[in-house]
Amino acid sequence: MYSIVADLCKGNKGYLPAQPFLVLDRSPSINAYAVGSNVIAVNLGLIQFAQTKEELVLTLAHELSHNILLHAENSMKKRAEWLTSNEYKQSMDEVLDSKYERLTRLKKVFENFSFDRSRHQRYHEGDADSLAIVLLKNANIAFDPNVFLRLDTADMLYHQPLKQPVKNYFTAYGITIEDAWLKKRSKGLSTRNYNFQENVTMQDSLKTHPDCVDRYNKTKVAATTPVPQTPIPAAIREKANKMLIWNMYCNMNLAPCLYRVLLAKDKGTNDPWYDFMIHNIMLELFHADNELHRFAAIGVTQKEYISKDFYELQTSWSRCPAKNWVKAVSKCRAPVSGAKCRSRNRASER
Structure with a gap:
């Protein structure tokens, strides 16, 4: 990561006279x-999602462009001006x-400001894309x-179906999942029918950036031909995935x-660490x-983000x-010697 930023700085001393400070955020968000x-943050979700160095460096260049164009500072300045205004x-x-x-009126005051800020932020994304290409x-x-x-599929991770029925994954751990538990009932997580086949794209209202197809059409003329592909080492993506899983576990997002x-x-992984995590989760x-x-x-x-298999899992x-x-805890002993986690500590407390 630091070498990528260093390469960008080396070729853009006018735009990036000082080495940016890079922060690693453990968020699973891509x-x-x-x-x-001169500070940017990169989520673990992006590192795990990116397949090549070229994909990752474009994102870093885009965020550095936001800093160069003072978008963050101007946004904070605008908010400060609004909070101190007569309006x-x-x-x-x-x-x-x-x-x-009173609460309804108060919400409207802040909703109007948030909408205006989001609209202008979307305009900034095009400027950042253009400058990123220059960098x-x-x-x-x-x-x-x-x-x-x-990136248009970045929000679709949990739309990926599993290769087996949900209940089959638990057989090895001594857990029996009854078919009735997988279905909608009159009370619980959902009380209406939902067709997962219809939801194959993410609505623009749920995205923070302009439509990805529009961004592609506006920038494709600047594409490098042919495009060299430098794969991100599998070990790095695997480590990022494990860090994501562990962080989600610590934050009690157990179904995801x-x-x-x-x-x-x-x-097809045979890494015992994943069995260790199933033990902890259960x-x-x-x-x-x-x-x-x-x-x-x-x-x-939310159903907008998940597949039928994910829905069955949480249901x-x-x-x-x-x-x-x-039963799962007794059959799925953690194979990592000396590993400590909150689950084990709680078990000892009980």
Whole structure:
């Protein structure tokens, strides 16, 4: 990562006179962001998602462009100006003077500002794309606009179906999942029918950037031909994936965490670390059930983001008796000697 940034700086001393400060964010979101003051952050999700160096360097160049164009600083300045303006003071006075619906009025004040800011941020993305291409050209780094088309599927990770029925994955751990637990019921996570086949794209309203197809069409004329592809080492992507899974586990997002484990198993991994994580997840889920916050531990995900298999997983977890998880803990012993985790600590406390 630092070598990529160094290459960009070497070819763009006018734009990047000082080495940017790079922060690694453990978020699973496939994204990176500019903080301002020559600081950018890269999410683990992006490192795990990117297949080539060219994909990763484009994202870094895009975020560095935001800093060069002072987008973060201007956004913060605009917010500060708004909070100290007469318009804001008048709006707050009107909220305080009203006798009814104060919360609704207060929400509208901030919603109007957020909408205006988001709209202008989308305009900034095109400027950052253009400058990013300039940075890449100056550094003699290839630009492949197809990365924008790949980014259009970035929010679709949990749309990936599993290779086996959900219940088959638990057989090895002594857990029996009944078919009735996988289906919609009159009460629970959902009470209406939902056709997962219809939802194959992410709505633009759920994205923070302009449509990826538009970004591709506007920048394809600047593509490098042919585009060299420098694969990111598999070991780096695997390490990023494990860090993501562990962080999601620590943050109690257990259903997405387990789904990532199952997707890794679908790829044929025999790494015992993934069994170790199933052990931890099941024990954590059992503990959460005893503490009466099972649903919070499951980390229910919106249907717009998930496949039928993911829906069945979280639905079964909402109905599966906790004693089944105890079986999983007893059969799936953690193979990593000396490893410490919250689950084991809690088990010893009990």
